[in-house]
Amino acid sequence: MNRKALLPLCAALVALTGISGCGMLGGDDDPAAKAAHAPAADSSGSSAAKAPYDVTGLLHPDKEYFGVAVDGAPSSMKPVDAFAGTVGKKPNLVGSYSAWGDGFNAPGARNVFDDGGMLYVSWEPFKPGLDKIADGSQDAYIKKYAESVRTTDVPVAISFGHEMNGHWYPWGTKKTTPETFVAAWKHIHDVFQEVGATNVIWVWSPNVVNPVRSVQLKPYWPGDAYVDWVGIVGYWTTTGAHTFDTLYGPSRRQIEGFTDKPVLISETSAEPGDRRRADVRALLDGVRQDDDVIGFLWFNIPKRADWRIQSSPLALAEFKRLIADDAFGFEVPRP
Amino acid sequence: MSTPPHSGRPDPRGYPPHQEQPQVYIPQQPTAGQQAYGQQAYGQQTYGQQDYAQQDHGQQSYGQQEFGQYAGQQYATAPGQSQYGHYGQSAAQQYPPLYDVDQDAEYADYYVPEYTVLEPEPEPEPDPGYVLPEVPVSSWSVDNSRSAWISRGALVLILLVQAGLSFRLGGSAFAQEAKFLMSDGELSGLISRFGLTGARSLSLAWALGATALLFGATRLLFNARAGLAAAAVYSVLESTAFTGRYASTHSLSLFLLAASLWLLARTRQAGPLAVLPAAPFAALAPFAAYSAALYLPTLTVLAVLTAHRSRGIGAFARGGLFAVATGALCAVGVRLVGMPGGWRALGDDSAFGLLEQSAKWSGVALLVAVIGAVGYVRRARMGEMPWAGGAVQGTVRRAALGLTMCATPLLAPLYQAWLGNGSSLHIHVGFGLLFAVPMAGLGVSRMMGAHFRYPQIGIMVYVAALVIGMAQTRELYRPPDSAAVIGALRDVVDDKGSYLSDDPEISAYYLRAQTRPGQWHQADRGAALSAAVEKHSYDAIVLRSATVPEALRGDEDYRQLAVVRPAGKGGTQEPYRIWVKR
Incomplete structure (x- = not known):
């Protein structure tokens, strides 16, 4: 190579280096400085740089949650849409059941969120027993579940071991002690905290105390640090209580003794029959009028009885009339 | 060439005009010449230079000097050539046989004036009004403005690479950077207007300035090639990329040390008082980053060693003056702003681990510096230009300079290993290397050899330093993802x-x-x-x-x-x- 070629080559190299240097300069920005000024979503950065969904705003809503559990949801939203068409209002809480060992239904959670609502999961520890959960031997599963919840990054309400004060479930009063229940609850919660699944609303939901008067609720209470909502499972039956206060009051008075967390009627329906219309009116009026109650979740599945609202035209008409109130339902906020 | 005059004019040396003389002489010449050339070409001739030397009589003295022995052999074995060979040396000796006694008698009527040539008195040398100082001989073939511009162009390329390596590092502010931006008084007020980007750009400017000054100092102490090699090695160190990116006063401190070093080199031929401008820079450096204080003794020793050639024992005066001035300014600084913090924080880091890390960060540069120092002690120059004489430093001084420059990078690792405190060691090693890379530059220059005989070695060293530096920077520069x-x-x-x-x-x-x-x-x-x-x-x-x-x-x-x-x-x-x- 002669000398004349050397100088232009050097100049070209310098220019190339300069251009690449400037390219790096142009690409260099301070993501934290951006984050301090613009909303994380606007910066179109990777999802890792985005703050996780903050459920704080969902804990004490101004309006009432209107939830529903229907077969096929939330894997498909068609049943929910059909229900919304039937009653004339779109639910913003969709109930589902998840047995211990099942994976978290992440697509379902996203379906519900994309539709403006929030998934409500009843996590049912049929096996291997609450003591196994409490002693850490189930941690691999819990972590996996929590990681799945975290990465889904949409708000999720989880009710672990519902109706723990009843004797009819394996995690109920016959097979386990309140201490074990609390220990298992705290352990699951701690694992979720370690993993960073902070997008969970923890719902502690006993059955109404009416059929099991002898069981005190307080020993089952994990503590204010571990629970966000109190859920109460209470169905309107033909033989049971027929006012909002007589059905839920006894349980709520016990609960008020140890916590002031918001209350959700986390599973309810009215048994078909002559009183159904009145029961629906009592439920919806009660929820709307009580400031501590933040909503209800209607069980619209035929199981042992036909709990579907559309099976009774009169009750359905009453339901449609009352649920149309602006106090019911709202869109779960986007981040 | 002492060709006899052929004109009709009387020869001033006394020879009569003799037109027939060439007729007598010339026929012999081709014969002898052809004979000699023929034998040289097809016979025993093996040395091209000999051929050249004999063709051109003007170069004969050179030819004889260099190949006298062979030339002698040639004359001995080539009959007839001896006459030709001696022709240039003493034509007069050749002529006498051609002029016999009869010819002398024929021209006896001519007047032959007698005279003697008087050699003119030599002009007395005027006293020199100005004596050029000893100038270190450049390794480039000629030190002209073109080579200077080529050097500067290469330096710009090196600085661009350094800037590129620093810009590679992105991310949010380190905690120390944020603290530096938020708290440090007036400086903070000025910088906060430009934010982190402004502070980091300023850091880069200081770092590039330090590299340029390092080139200048090395060029003055050794030569431009060593200077470029030193700048190239320094520009790809992890500490250089780090301090060039990191918004802190470390790069300012490095710049001040480099400026002091450059001034020492710049004033190496001036009187001891000329060292004073270097003192403020040296004295300010520890107040920018306390670790710079470790290198003030090195600068003092360099003040002595760099001056020695031109100032003899005055060099010690220079060193003393530098030490006193720097010390006094430091004392004033301590009085005004207090002792720089972080001096003697003890830690519980493993001393061996710290030394091992230091070796990883500074090993290549230090190794090349040691090679350069050994080469420098053995020979002051590579001998690219044997005709360029001039005084060189003595072996003792060269050894002292080599030792000082190679030992300085050990200061920070040894001190911090003794304290057991590894904080910012990856930055502090850069301070010591600032003083070793001139020797490393010389080492690269020496390994490439005279006239760039082995450029691949220089390229190899640079690429190795670049790759190691880049990998280490990536490993070390992990700003919190905030x-x-x-x-x-x-x-x-x-x-x-x-x-x-x-x-x-x-x-x-x-x-x-x-x-x-x-x-x-x-x-x-x-x-x-x-x-x-x-x-x-x-x-x-x-x-x-x-x-x-x-x-x-x-x-x-x-x-x-x-x-x-x-x-x-x-x-x-x-x-x-x-x-x-x-």
Whole structure:
């Protein structure tokens, strides 16, 4: 190579280096400085740089949650849409059941969120027993579940071991002690905290105390640090209580003794029959009028009885009339 | 050439005009010449130079000097050539046989004047009004403006590479950077207008200036080629890329040391008083970064060693003057702003581990410097230009310079290993290497050999240093990924709350629009954290922690709002956890 070629080559190299240097300069920005000024979503950065969904705003809503559990949801939203068409209002809480060992239904959670609502999961520890959960031997599963919840990054309400004060479930009063229940609850919660699944609303939901008067609720209470909502499972039956206060009051008075967390009627329906219309009116009026109650979740599945609202035209008409109130339902906020 | 005159004019040397003389002489010449050439070409001739020497009689003295022995052999074995060979040396000796006695008688009527030639008195040499100082001989073939511009062009290329290596490093502010930007008085006020980018650009400017000064100093002490090699080696060190990117006063301190070094080299031929401009730069350096103080003794020794050639024993006066001036200025500085902090913080880092790390960071440059020093002690010059004489430094001085430059990079690692404190060691090694790379530059220049005989060695050293430097920089430069946590905190904080954080400086800096620095408090662990949580006085708690600390586990007052993981995969940073009051 002669000398004349050397100088232009050097100049070209310098220019190339300069251009690449400037390219790096142009690409260099301070993501934290951006984050301090613009909303994380606007910066179109990777999802890792985005703050996780903050459920704080969902804990004490101004309006009432209107939830529903229907077969096929939330894997498909068609049943929910059909229900919304039937009653004339779109639910913003969709109930589902998840047995211990099942994976978290992440697509379902996203379906519900994309539709403006929030998934409500009843996590049912049929096996291997609450003591196994409490002693850490189930941690691999819990972590996996929590990681799945975290990465889904949409708000999720989880009710672990519902109706723990009843004797009819394996995690109920016959097979386990309140201490074990609390220990298992705290352990699951701690694992979720370690993993960073902070997008969970923890719902502690006993059955109404009416059929099991002898069981005190307080020993089952994990503590204010571990629970966000109190859920109460209470169905309107033909033989049971027929006012909002007589059905839920006894349980709520016990609960008020140890916590002031918001209350959700986390599973309810009215048994078909002559009183159904009145029961629906009592439920919806009660929820709307009580400031501590933040909503209800209607069980619209035929199981042992036909709990579907559309099976009774009169009750359905009453339901449609009352649920149309602006106090019911709202869109779960986007981040 | 003493060709006899052929004109009709009387020969001033007394020879009569003799037109027939060439007729007598010339026929012999081709014969002898052809004979000689023929034998040279097809016979025993093997040395081209000999041929050349004999063809051109003007060069004969050179030819004889260099190849006298062969030339002699040639004359001995080539009959007839001896006459030709001697012709140039003493033509007069050849002529006498041609002029016989009869010819002398024929021209006896002519007047032959007798005279003697008087040699003119030599002009007395005027006293020199100005004597050029000893100039170190450049290794380039000619030291002209063109070579100077080529050197500068190469330096610009090196600086561009250095800038590129620094710009490679992105990311959010380090805690120390944020602290530096938020707190340091007036400087902070000036810098905060331009933010982190401005402070980092300023750092880069100082770093590039230091490299340029290093080139200048090495060029003055050795030569431009060594200077370029030194700048090239220095520009790709991890410490250089790091300090060039990192918004701190480290690069300013390096610049001051380099400026002092350059001034020492610049004034090496002047009187001892000329050393004084170097003292303020040296004295300011420790106040920019305390670790620079370790290198003030090195500068003092260099003040002596660089001056020795031209000033003899006065060099010690120069060194003394430098030491006194620097010391006095440092004392004034300490009186005014206090002792720079961080001097003697003891730690519990493994001494061996620190030395091992230092070897990784500075090993290549130091090895090349040692090679350069050994080469320099053995020979002051490579001998590219044997005709360029001139005084060189003595072996003792060369050895002292080599030793000083190669020993200086050991200061910081040894000192910090002794303290057991590895904080910022990856930056501090750069300070020592600043003094070793001139020798490393010389080493590269020596390994490439005279006239760039082995450029591949220089390229090899540069590429090795570049790759190692880049890899180490990537490993070391891990700013906390605070973008997500800042984004999350932005919605949490206001101008009234009180916040506990593991990185209060970072939060205070980035959220300076939303909060005041005083609202942020440094978080602790263990009992201190438990007490802080118990007090319930903080509106938010931000910790960098892999797990939920015991103090916050199952706490009724604080709810874990978010766990923010660093964006990069495979990062070692622990996630940020944010708790807010319920």
